[in-house]
Amino acid sequence: MMSASGPTVTQLPMLTERTFLPANDQAGHPEYGSIGFWTRYGRGSRDARDVMEGEAAKAQAFRAYFCAKGPTACAQWGHWLDASGEDMILDPATFDGRGQLL
Amino acid sequence: MIQQRLMDEDNFSNDVNGILDQYKAMAANACGSGTCEFALDSGWDPTLATSYENPVKEDYAGMGQVQLNVSGRITVTHGADGSLSTMGAYKMSIFKAWNFDVGEYPSPHGVTIRHDFYHLPEWGMAQDFILRGTSSERSF
Numbered sequence: 193m194m195s196a197s198g199p200t201v202t203q204l205p206m207l208t209e210r211t212f213l214p215a216n217d218q219a220g221h222p223e224y225g226s227i228g229f230w231t232r233y234g235r236g237s238r239d240a241r242d243v244m245e246g247e248a249a250k251a252q253a254f255r256a257y258f259c260a261k262g263p264t265a266c267a268q269w270g271h272w273l274d275a276s277g278e279d280m281i282l283d284p285a286t287f288d289g290r291g292q293l294l
Numbered sequence: 295m296i297q298q299r300l301m302d303e304d305n306f307s308n309d310v311n312g313i314l315d316q317y318k319a320m321a322a323n324a325c326g327s328g329t330c331e332f333a334l335d336s337g338w339d340p341t342l343a344t345s346y347e348n349p350v351k352e353d354y355a356g357m358g359q360v361q362l363n364v365s366g367r368i369t370v371t372h373g374a375d376g377s378l379s380t381m382g383a384y385k386m387s388i389f390k391a392w393n394f395d396v397g398e399y400p401s402p403h404g405v406t407i408r409h410d411f412y413h414l415p416e417w418g419m420a421q422d423f424i425l426r427g428t429s430s431e432r433s434f
Contacts, residue, residue: 201331201367204320207313208337248419251411258356265356272392273420282388282427 305342306362310386313364314434318380325370336364338389357425361389366431386429393422 251273259266271280313336321332343357366384373379394412414420 199329199331201333202324204317204324204332204334204368206335206337207316208339244417244419247411247414247417251414251420254411262356268356268392268425271423273414277421277423279424279426280392282425 309339309341309362310364313362314384317368321368321370321380322378325372327372329369329371332368332370334364334366334368334384336362338363343388357388357390359390360425363387363389381434383431383433385431388425388427390425391422392425 255266255269255273258269268280317332317334317336321330321334324330324332338361340359341362343360364384364386366382368380368382371379371381393415396412411420415422
């Protein structure tokens with residue numbers, strides 16, 4: 193890159209070859225009827241529902257546990273459990289100001 | 295401030311400063327005389343938002359390992375007296391896939407915690423997401 197009056201800017205090499213990271217298994221689609229689900233918990237809808245409700249209760253308990261640790265952990269768990277799957281973005285303002293993470 | 299808190303963490307700040315030190319050395323070596331300008335982009339490598347040894351519990355639970363990128367610019371100046379100075383500015387970016395990979399369990403301090411949370415998105419009870427962000431510009 194060169195400006196009209198400035199010196200040439202030399203690009204230094206990256207320290208790693210990883211230019212970006214894949215969201216390898218980001219979910220986003222409720223799959224109540226997936227084969228994997230019913231294979232694992234296929235002993236009937238009652239058992240499956242019990243498992244699901246148990247996990248949901250545990251997740252909420254963990255949420256309360258992490259919310260007690262502080263707003264960052266609380267926000268992460270809340271986003272995971274409640275949100276639409278959209279990215280949580282810390283733009284410069286939110287990166288610098290923790291209050292806006294909440 | 296998240297940024298300041300991260301920089302207060304030895305793991306995170308050591309990694310950022312280590313990246314900058316490498317680039318300062320590269321730039322100094324590449325600049326034979328006068329004033330030279332360089333751009334830097336480290337790529338992405340993992341770091342810890344907090345240390346395992348003395349964790350800030352909130353960051354340990356809320357972020358843990360994140361991917362770190364440092365980008366910016368460096369100006370190297372050779373002084374008339376033979377001195378060499380480097381100055382510049384940079385931004386830090388972080389990236390984390392907030393999910394529970396199937397069959398992967400956290401093992402803090404070597405204690406494996408088994409759970410089935412990774413099924414919650416499959417069941418429509420949670421949604422995996424990406425945490426990412428970029429700091430404001432910092433000078434050195």
